[in-house]
Amino acid sequence: MSRDYTPADRLLNRLGQGLALLAPKPAHRANPADRLPEAELAEPQRQHTAGLMRINHAGEIAAQALYHGQAFVARDGKVRDHLLAAAHEEQDHLQWCEERLRELGSGPSKLQPLWYAGSFAIGAAAGLAGDRWSLGFVEETEKQVSEHLDEHLRELPDADQRSRAILKTMRDDEARHASEAQEAGARPLPYPVRELMRRVAGVMKKGAYKF
Numbered sequence: 001m002s003r004d005y006t007p008a009d010r011l012l013n014r015l016g017q018g019l020a021l022l023a024p025k026p027a028h029r030a031n032p033a034d035r036l037p038e039a040e041l042a043e044p045q046r047q048h049t050a051g052l053m054r055i056n057h058a059g060e061i062a063a064q065a066l067y068h069g070q071a072f073v074a075r076d077g078k079v080r081d082h083l084l085a086a087a088h089e090e091q092d093h094l095q096w097c098e099e100r101l102r103e104l105g106s107g108p109s110k111l112q113p114l115w116y117a118g119s120f121a122i123g124a125a126a127g128l129a130g131d132r133w134s135l136g137f138v139e140e141t142e143k144q145v146s147e148h149l150d151e152h153l154r155e156l157p158d159a160d161q162r163s164r165a166i167l168k169t170m171r172d173d174e175a176r177h178a179s180e181a182q183e184a185g186a187r188p189l190p191y192p193v194r195e196l197m198r199r200v201a202g203v204m205k206k207g208a209y210k211f
Helices: 007-021 045-073 078-103 112-128 131-157 159-182 191-210
Strands: none
Touching: 045 078, 045 112, 045 131, 045 159, 045 191, 078 131, 078 159, 112 131, 112 191, 131 159, 131 191
């Protein structure tokens, strides 16, 4: 028998999902780097690569929180399912980044709870504007994530094929999520909102790279 969840139930459920993200778990898909050799990186290269992968891991924490926040306030059940399905698929990205960080002798950002809480609030605020605006937020988020993944691919040491394979797969998935949001009825966001999103993402990237 199905249960009718109260708003408080759904909020606690979403927050529980957020806490679960911080616990290691296996990915649903094979790691794209599984069959690729490890590169010999100089220490500055290793540290820089770890910083880039830490940014991407933090970005996945934030993306999941955005989706959970938007799903929490979604009016249409189909839109809610769309958001949660995308969040579920991106759990693979989270685990691949975490595995790569361990290989590089590093770990995730220590500010993970902050990235999750802040992004959940932003996602809920975006969702309150309406489902089409919420989908527009997804589309723009994924476009911006794809852009910064392209930047990271240019910055990675040429020899580091393992990190490169992970980021290429992530970029392809993000581009597909943007297209799916558009097809589901996303409304294009106005320029000031897109620019604010870039600035907020810039703050997160700087913080996650160092901490």
